[in-house]
Amino acid sequence: MNLHLMGINHNSAPVEIRERLAIPEARLPEACQRLAHHPGIQEALIISTCNRVELLAATPSPTADLRGFVRDYFHVNAAEFEPHLYEFRERAAIRHLFRVACSLDSMVVGEPQILGQVKEAYAVARGVGAVQGNLDPLISRAFAVAKKVRTETAVGSSSVSIASVAVELAKKIFGSLRGKNVYLIGAGKMTELAARHLIAHGAGTIFVANRTYDRAVQIAQKFNGQAMRFEELYDTVDRADIVISSTGAPHTIFRREHGEKFLAKRKNRPMFFIDIAVPRDVDPELNKLDGIFVYDIDDLQQAVAAHVADRRKEAEHAEQIVESEVDRYLQRLQTLDVVPVIVSLQDQFETIRQAEIDRVRGRLGKLSSDQEQALEALTNGIVNKILHMPISTLKTAARDPQSTTMVEIVRKMFKLREEPDINEPRATETDKSAGEPR
């Protein structure tokens, strides 16, 4: 069985190209089925996300025509996409699949969604019967490798967006965010995103203040929060543990004396100011007060950059894990290849042994149980000793890509059946061959 993978991703193609090959979720089952039934293809998996389309196929012959499928299915000329398509076969295909599942091929390395997307794709393909005995173990292995990478490296552990860094910092300050109140000052996409993240982690009441009160009411409604009058800002901010500020004010809103006042009113309970306004809303002097922590946009971006660098380092480790897992998978696959040969070889020798014992038993007359045992031990010993070398050679050969030729030679030499069924009763199958060496 041959593996063939063709795809397109955020590195190889811009979005204008990718969107033309993307397959909407609703049509994925049908697409999978069609790929699996495409001439020359036996099993198939399609992963389609906003960043990538991957076609994975198991094919009986080494020359399967995935390009033909692209042409037929998308009604486009594959040549048009030629510079953007990548193709992998066998080992490279396995490696690519593992890297995708481990989020090493993602735009943001280590982002966790991709594994879920691959799992969904797998469920769809299984559902329509496109994934069977050949692809199934491979894809399951990919999930196992992804899990291993996740537990053994820190590739997905640090946050790489401003909002998630803000949440992480808040957690480092307060422990749990449960019941911690958030004050949003000013409006903006980033403010709302950060608020959403904080709420998702259990933050309590959301207060919203804006120069125009109506706007504050509007935003407050979104978060089930409470709109505050901007004029009362200084008297109410101390109610919040986390303050996210992004006004268009030309000068700072919060100065040191405000901070001191807040702390006194809060009995020194800590406060976390997230200042995403440029020019800044919060005087950096506030950060010098015990119990007040101020992070401006640059601080957050710096943290993000540091995390990205961390991830890159961890990704190297993850790549090594993937490489060795690919090797292990291939090795297991080949060992599985030689197992049937070894079994039929052993079967054949056992039949010969039994037949020879039966033949001489008549001449030996009645044997005592001791003698019977000795005879068994002697013949077994001979057979095992003779078989020992060929079997271990086969097992070593399994690790070598040339193993198929070795398997063929052994089959021919001993006239073993082409595809022995291990579950079949052994005696019937080898009755005929038993007499041959004589």
Add this chain to the structure above:
Amino acid sequence: MPALWLRVAVLFYAVGLMYALVAVSRGHELLRKIALPAMSLGMVFQFVSLAEEGLLSNQLLTASIHNSESLLAFVVMVVFMLVYAFYRTVSPGIVAFPIVFLLTFVSALGQQPFLGTSDGLRTGWLIAHIGLIFTGYAALFISFGASLLYLLQERALKSKNQIRLLTNLPSLGTIDEIGYRSLLLGFPFMTLGLIAGSVVAQAKFGPSYFVDSKVLLSLLMWAVYLIMLYTRWSAGWRGRRAAYLATAAFIVAIFAWAANFFSGMHRFVQS
């Protein structure tokens, strides 16, 4: 044998000490993993040592006075384990482990001959005195440790470029809670322990017991303890100011402990 078990305990506690030493700078994966099991084993051996001593001398009081450092170390570990059970963090060990190690080490070094109490007077009160005071001490140590960690974590959060260092320590909120709760836990023990002690001393020495150096230092420690609790409760002091107070309390505690050598009524062993 008790001395042997104690030495084994010291060995295990040394692992905790090493963990504490490297944890502040960068942390060490292996040490982080083995610190807790090693300290637990150390506790087991220390307990065996203490129990055996108690059985040998057939007198709980004798054993606890004789091996007071070891007992205190054990109580510190018990409080530490309580904190661990609640918060699942080994970080207070960064401060607690070296203290435990030092106490146990000192105890394992010097096995002094025991002079014995002059009479069996009110041994119940004396045992209560020792047990309560030691628990108070232990809670104070943990709280001291927490306030140092609070400073570390606060500094890291404020300096902004050390965000990676943060991941090794629990959150500021958790550290604060550990410190405050152990203060709250320790104070009644310390108070009751001092009361029990004064009952014994009053009966034995009369009103003059009050001018003893250890008694005075202990009272000072208690006063600092009280100030810490009060400033925390009324003004929410934490961070730097709380750490100053905690350090002061810790230093007084060390002196109070060491004052055995000058104290007439606490001299149970030859020095």
